[in-house]
Amino acid sequence: MNMIDMETDEKIRRNRAKTTQRIVEALEEVISERGLEGVGVNRIAEKANVSKVLIYRYFGGMEGLLEYYVKMGKLFPVFTPATLDQIRPLHDSDVARIWYRQVIQTYRYFRTFKAAREVLKASVIENDSIAETTARAQDEEMTRLVSQLSFVKGADTQAISAVILGAMTYLTIMAQNDRTMINIDLRSEEGWQRIENAIKTIYISLNKMAVSSKDVQLELQSTRLPVAQW
Structure with a gap:
């Protein structure tokens, strides 16, 4: 490949990356304005100022675009x-x-950004192909995240995570709908501070149980690296 061809390929890649970013930003805007039920290729294309044919070419359609968005790493690192x-x-x-920090930070993000919260609601929307695709992509990302952080052997971290992440998802959706839970105001910072303290208590208790159990092994660092502050 000569220099001109390489420069052309690089320009095409840059243009595609910029166009993809515009489409994703348009998707977020539409979701924030209309919810997941209000998204559509025509609406996204118009807001991104691109042809809808381009969205089909890049993503295969609305389901593919939403799956791409969920798996970008913005919702689940x-x-x-x-x-x-x-x-x-x-x-x-x-x-x-490690666990309570990740859970707390992840759901703070969902509470902060409306588009992310609307995507989270896909898990409770019934009989909708877009919601089904989005919910499946979310579950795959949650499964990946749990797998990456499972430094514990001999305990069912998947089931434990399903309970905690499921509860946090439900509480986040309840908060968006201005609901309370066990008389805790989910619209207030004080209410969420109580929820986050509860998450810390649960994981600290689970950690103590794991340490004292003969059936559970913890995978510790083999070298004395500083623990990342994320």
Whole structure:
């Protein structure tokens, strides 16, 4: 490949990246304005100022675009092997902090950004192909995240995570709908501080149980790397 061809290919890649970004930003705007039920290729194309044919070419349609959005790493972080090496617990008691920090930060993001909250609601929308695709992509990302952070062997981290993440998802949706739970005001920072403190208590208790159990092993760092502050 000559220099001109290489420069042309690079320009095409840059243009595609910029166009993709515009489409994603348009998607977020539409979701914020109309909810997941209000998204559509025509509406996204108009807001992004692109042809709807381009959206089909890049993503295969609305379902593909939403799946791409969920898997971008904005909703659920993607850790590189190097990052995971640093996150890996240094001491037995570090496991709780790693888990409750990630859960708290993830759901703070959902509470802060309306588009993210609307996407989270896909799990409770019935009989809708777009919602089904989005919910499936979310579950795949949650499964990946739990798998990456499962520094515990001998405990059912998937089931434990399903209970906690499911509860946090439900509470986040309830908060958007201006609901309370057990008389806790989910619209207030005070209410969410209580929820976050409860999450810390649960993980600290689970950590203590894991340390005292003969059937559970914790995967600690083999070298004394500093634990990443994320």
